[in-house]
Amino acid sequence: MEALKLEQVVKQYGEKTAVNGISLKVEQGEIYGLLGANGAGKTTTMRMVLGLIYPDEGKILYNGKTFSDELQHLMGYLPEERGLYPKVKVSDQIIYLARLRGMSASDADKSLRFWLDRFDVPDYYNKKIEELSKGNQQKMGFIAAVVHKPQILVLDEAFSGLDPVNVELLKDTVRELRDQGTSILFSTHRMEHVEELCRNITILDRSNTVVQGDIREIKKGYPREEVVLRTVGEVSGLDLIPGVSAVQKQERGYVLSISEIGAAQRILQHAMSANEIEHFEIKEPTLNQIFIRAVGESHE
Numbered sequence: 098m099e100a101l102k103l104e105q106v107v108k109q110y111g112e113k114t115a116v117n118g119i120s121l122k123v124e125q126g127e128i129y130g131l132l133g134a135n136g137a138g139k140t141t142t143m144r145m146v147l148g149l150i151y152p153d154e155g156k157i158l159y160n161g162k163t164f165s166d167e168l169q170h171l172m173g174y175l176p177e178e179r180g181l182y183p184k185v186k187v188s189d190q191i192i193y194l195a196r197l198r199g200m201s202a203s204d205a206d207k208s209l210r211f212w213l214d215r216f217d218v219p220d221y222y223n224k225k226i227e228e229l230s231k232g233n234q235q236k237m238g239f240i241a242a243v244v245h246k247p248q249i250l251v252l253d254e255a256f257s258g259l260d261p262v263n264v265e266l267l268k269d270t271v272r273e274l275r276d277q278g279t280s281i282l283f284s285t286h287r288m289e290h291v292e293e294l295c296r297n298i299t300i301l302d303r304s305n306t307v308v309q310g311d312i313r314e315i316k317k318g319y320p321r322e323e324v325v326l327r328t329v330g331e332v333s334g335l336d337l338i339p340g341v342s343a344v345q346k347q348e349r350g351y352v353l354s355i356s357e358i359g360a361a362q363r364i365l366q367h368a369m370s371a372n373e374i375e376h377f378e379i380k381e382p383t384l385n386q387i388f389i390r391a392v393g394e395s396h397e
C-alpha cells in the first residue's frame with residue numbers, strides 16, 4: 098500500500114484554483130519529486146499533505162487512512178522559508194518541536210545530539226539560530242524536520258544555501274532516511290538533484306499536472322536530439338550531414354543537434370571515416386530540458 102496517496106485533490110483560494118485535481122502515489126521508502134514553475138501549486142500541495150490546510154475536493158490517504166491529529170506526529174516538514182526562531186537556542190526549539198510531535202524530552206535530546214554529531218556540529222546545541230550561517234541554519238531546519246523520526250517527510254528546497262560538500266552530506270542523509278523506510282516528498286527547482294534522488298515525479302504548471310511518472314519512462318517519450326562526439330583530431334563536414342541541424346564545437350569534440358535518430362548513425366559513419374573516435378553518445382534529454390519543454394509548451 099502507498100504511504101501517501103493523493104486522489105484528484107483540488108484547492109481554491111477564493112476564485113483562484115491553486116491546485117487543480119492532483120493525483121499521485123508515494124511508496125514507503127521512496128523519494129518522490131514534486132516539481133513546477135513558480136506559483137504552480139507545490140507549496141499548496143505540500144501544505145495539504147501535512148494537514149496544515151484542507152483540500153476543497155479529493156482525498157489524501159496515509160497508509161490508506163485519512164488525516165488525523167495523531168498522524169501529524171508521523172510527519173516532518175522542512176519549509177522553503179526557514180521556520181526556526183532566530184533568537185532561540187537550537188536545543189530549546191528543536192527539542193520543543195520534537196516534543197510537540199510526541200517524543201519524550203530525553204529521546205528528543207538524544208536524537209538532537211545524534212543529528213548534531215552526524216553533521217559534525219555538536220557545539221551548535223547551545224547556539225542561537227541567528228549566530229549560525231545561512232547554510233548551517235538550513236541544516237538545523239533539516240534536523241528539526243527529522244528529529245522525531247517521521248514516516249512522511251516533506252522537503253521544500255532542502256539544499257538551498259548549502260555549499261557543495263554540505264549538499265552531498267544532506268543528499269546522503271536523505272538517501273539513508275529513504276533506505277530506512279521514510280517516504281519523502283521532495284520539491285526543488287534544481288533538476289539535477291531530482292535526477293539523482295527521485296524515481297517518480299510530478300511536474301505541475303499553473304495548478305495542473307503536465308508530466309507525471311517514472312523519470313526513465315518519461316525520458317523515453319522524448320526524442321533524443323543530441324549527439325556528443327569526441328575524436329582525436331578535427332572532423333570537417335559534420336554540418337552537411339542530413340538530419341544535423343546544428344554543430345557546436347566544444348573544447349574537446351562536438352555537440353550536434355539532430356532532427357531524426359537516423360542522423361546519429363550517419364554522424365558515426367562520417368566521423369569514423371574521418372578520424373579516430375574517443376567518445377560517441379546519443380544523449381537522452383535531461384530533466385531540465387523536459388521541464389522547460391513541458392512548462393514552456395503549456396505557456397504557449
Ligand SMILES: Nc1ncnc2c1ncn2[C@@H]1O[C@H](COP(=O)(O)OP(=O)(O)OP(=O)(O)O)[C@@H](O)[C@H]1O
Nearest residue numbers: 110113114115133134135136137138139140141142
Ligand atoms: N494563501 C493564499 N491566498 C491566495 N492565493 C494563494 C495563497 N497561497 C498560494 N496562493 C496562490 O496559489 C498559487 C500556487 O501557489 P504555491 O505557493 O502553491 O506555488 P509554488 O508552486 O509553491 O510556487 P513557488 O515555486 O514560487 O514557491 C499561486 O498562484 C499563489 O499565488
